[in-house]
Amino acid sequence: xxxxxxxxxxxxxxxxxxxxxxxxxxxxxxxxxxxxxxxxxxxxxxxxxxxxxxxxxxxxxxxxxxxxxxxxxxxxxxxxxxxxxxxxxxxxxxxxxxxxxxxxxxxxxxxxxxxxxxxxxxxxxxxxxxxxxxxxxxxxxxxxxxxxxxxxxxxxxxxxxxxxxxxxxxxxxxxxxxxxxxxxxxxxxxxxxxxxxxxxxxxxxxxxxxxxxxxxxxxxxxxxxxxxxxxxxxxxxxxxxxxxxxxxxxxxxxxxxxxxxxxxxxxxxxxxxxxxxxxxxxxxxxxxxxxxxxxxxxxxxxxxxxxxxxxxxxxxxxxxxxxxxxxxxxxxxxxxxxxxxxxxxxxxxxxxxxxxxxxxxxxxxxxxxxxxx
Numbered sequence: 001x002x003x004x005x006x007x008x009x010x011x012x013x014x015x016x017x018x019x020x021x022x023x024x025x026x027x028x029x030x031x032x033x034x035x036x037x038x039x040x041x042x043x044x045x046x047x048x049x050x051x052x053x054x055x056x057x058x059x060x061x062x063x064x065x066x067x068x069x070x071x072x073x074x075x076x077x078x079x080x081x082x083x084x085x086x087x088x089x090x091x092x093x094x095x096x097x098x099x100x101x102x103x104x105x106x107x108x109x110x111x112x113x114x115x116x117x118x119x120x121x122x123x124x125x126x127x128x129x130x131x132x133x134x135x136x137x138x139x140x141x142x143x144x145x146x147x148x149x150x151x152x153x154x155x156x157x158x159x160x161x162x163x164x165x166x167x168x169x170x171x172x173x174x175x176x177x178x179x180x181x182x183x184x185x186x187x188x189x190x191x192x193x194x195x196x197x198x199x200x201x202x203x204x205x206x207x208x209x210x211x212x213x214x215x216x217x218x219x220x221x222x223x224x225x226x227x228x229x230x231x232x233x234x235x236x237x238x239x240x241x242x243x244x245x246x247x248x249x250x251x252x253x254x255x256x257x258x259x260x261x262x263x264x265x266x267x268x269x270x271x272x273x274x275x276x277x278x279x280x281x282x283x284x285x286x287x288x289x290x291x292x293x294x295x296x297x298x299x300x301x302x303x304x305x306x307x308x309x310x311x312x313x314x315x316x317x318x319x320x321x322x323x324x325x326x327x328x329x330x331x332x333x334x335x336x337x338x339x340x341x342x343x344x345x346x347x348x349x350x351x352x353x354x355x356x357x358x359x360x361x362x363x364x365x366x367x368x369x370x371x372x373x
Contacts (some may be wrong), residue, residue: 049188054351056344064199073201076309078200082286087207087214093184095325098132098174101209104168124148154263161312165216179360185221188352197225206232208270232277235266274299278347300343309334313343320348323355
C-alpha cells in the first residue's frame with residue numbers, strides 16, 4: 001500500500017470514528033450543568049440545567065451511549081436513531097396559564113386591535129378565558145375547540161398566520177417577569193435536544209398544537225437541531241384563493257394564487273393519532289419518546305415497544321411550584337400512571353436546576369388573574 005493510500009485510509013477511519021461519536025463528542029469546555037462522560041473518557045460535555053446526580057438523566061445518557069457504540073448489543077444505526085418530542089409541557093411551558101395554541105386564540109380574538117373577530121368567536125374566547133383563568137366549566141369544550149379554533153384564522157395565508165404567531169411570541173409571558181412567549185422553552189430540555197443531535201439522532205416534534213404554529217414557535221430556538229420539516233402537529237386545512245367551492249381533487253391551482261386557511265382542522269394530533277402521524281410522516285417507530293401527559297402515552301408505547309430495538313420513554317412531571325405553575329398532586333398521580341406503563345419520569349423540581357433561566361421570575365399569585373393585553 002502506498003503512503004498516499006495509507007494516509008487516505010487513516011483519515012477515513014478518523015472521519016468514521018468522529019462521525020459515530022457525533023459533533024458533541026469533541027466538546028471539552030466546562031459549563032454549568034450536570035457533567036456527562038461520553039463513551040470515551042477523554043471526551044466530555046455538559047447538559048445545562050440538570051441537577052448533578054440525576055438518576056433519570058444518567059439513564060438517558062446510558063441509553064444514548066450504548067446506542068452509538070457499535071460494539072454494544074444495544075447499538076442503533078444512525079438512520080434508526082429516531083427521537084420524538086411532544087411540545088407543550090415537554091419542550092415548552094404549558095401552565096402559564098395554558099397551552100400556547102389556546103392563549104394565542106384568546107389573545108387574538110379579544111385583545112388584538114387589528115383583528116375584528118366574529119362575535120360567535122369572541123363569545124367562545126370569553127368563555128375559554130374564564131375556563132383558563134377562573135375554572136369555568138365548558139361541557140363541550142373539546143369538540144367546540146376543534147370546531148371554532150381554526151375559524152379564527154380563516155382566510156389568512158400561511159405567511160400571515162405565521163406573522164400572527166410571531167407577534168404573539170414577542171408578548172410578555174403571562175405569569176412571569178423577564179420572559180416573552182417566544183422564550184418560554186425549558187432550558188434543560190433544549191440541552192437534551194442538543195445532546196441527542198450531537199449523537200446523531202434524527203429528531204421530531206410531535207405535537208397537538210397547530211403544525212405551523214409549532215414551526216414558528218421553534219424559529220431561532222430549536223430549528224438548528226430539528227428542521228422545520230420534521231415538525232408534526234395538528235393540521236389546518238387549506239384552500240387555494242381561486243378554488244371557491246370546487247373540491248380540491250377537481251381543482252388546479254394557478255400560478256398567481258396562494259394558500260389560505262380554510263377554517264377547519266384535518267385531524268387533532270393527540271393520543272393514538274400521534275402514532276398514526278408518525279407512520280405517515282416517518283415510516284418508522286422511534287427509539288426515544290418524550291412527553292408529559294397521557295396524550296403522549298401512545299407515542300411513548302411506540303418507542304417502548306419498538307419491534308426492532310430496545311426503546312425508552314421519558315415523561316416530565318409538573319411538580320415545580322417555585323419556578324413554574326406546578327401541581328404536585330397532579331404530578332404524583334401522573335407519575336403513578338407512568339410507572340405502571342414502564343416510562344421514566346423527569347421531576348422538574350428535583351432533576352432540573354432551572355426551567356426558563358435564572359433571570360425569569362414568577363409573578364405573585366394575586367397579580368395573575370388579569371391577562372396580558
